[in-house]
Amino acid sequence: MTARPVRAGILGCGMVADEYATTLNTNASVHLTACADLNHEQALAFAARHDCAALPVDTLLNPQSVDLLVILTPPRTHAELAEQAITARIPAVWVEKPVTTDPRAATALIAQAAKAGTLLGVAPDTLLGPALETAAAALRDGLIGDVRSAAATLLSTGPERWHPSPAVFYAQHAGPLGDMGPYYLSALDFLLGPLQVSAATARRRAERRIRSGPHAGQAFSADAPTYVAALLETGDSVPVTLTASFDAAATHTPHLEIHGTKGTLVLPDPNFHDGEILHRPYGSREASALPQTVIGLPSSRGAGVLDLAEALREERAPLCTAERAARTVHLTHAILHAASPSLPAQPPRQDTAPTTSH
């Protein structure tokens, strides 16, 4: 590639797109030139806010328009749109999480990108933030010795508390595992290596009620399990527990803890780039915050796109790889299958799903 700025285009001008645009505009070597949305009015308003061109979707999906396409549409559309962008020979494609909910589609997409020579990057990019980078450095430096176990915990009331239209977060492949799991599973994969499933259980509290906005009080139904607990293990047989729930009123449990022979690391929510990493040495009553690793990227969504643009210029692989994203898709699928073989294909009809362990 020449030294000219990488021309980036955003497909899907919804809620998360503004944060991406702000991040992209922090870097002179990337130029947000265009956007598109099924709802063209939405694209026009976004283009006016961020000084770019609002194009028809087909025009944006063309290497004449952009060097790098950023796909920020709803999850069910990701794989097909990425496939179209690769087929159109756009040199680099970024996809929001989850890249797809179908393990076979994730594997096929990676193969297609490799064959076409397309650089494929996938969210989350919180792995590039100072919090997870600091934790990774502490583990590499042996600060807590050999890792003996880890626990990842997402306990929340569910998005109906703050989101005016929360039903989409409870669609069949969403729920706390499908929607938020990518952050937790990618962080574990990044810090501890690829994981596999030993056992899992899932429950569904189907009856939900919108708590904010114009439809507050309205009932809706969850298709996805709303409580998932899994026992995972790393390649070295280190046990890792994962709990993901939209059925908790409040919690004091840390989001992520890693226990080693010489101490424990306590990590912040891997949904975000920032946060304190606490270190508590073995035998100590006190935990102290580690100095944060300085990173050269903004601590906001879109950092991974800046890295992908750099990767395009340097002809190297991006840091947020589609391979890690595909592993999280496979793991999510395996967790749901271990919890109940019928869950991924067909949501349970009653309020609870049967528990099974493998």
Ligand SMILES: NC(=O)c1ccc[n+]([C@@H]2O[C@H](COP(=O)([O-])OP(=O)(O)OC[C@H]3O[C@@H](n4cnc5c(N)ncnc54)[C@H](O)[C@@H]3O)[C@@H](O)[C@H]2O)c1
């Ligand atoms: N909202 C957040 O805070 C947030 C944070 C992190 C990640 N994400 C992820 O970002 C993605 C988008 O989330 P969002 O909250 O911005 O969604 P959203 O519903 O607010 O916006 C999605 C936009 O995509 C458009 N769209 C839908 N199908 C399309 C298609 N086929 N072609 C072109 N445009 C299409 C819609 O018209 C809409 O404007 C999701 O994968 C989500 O998981 C969202």
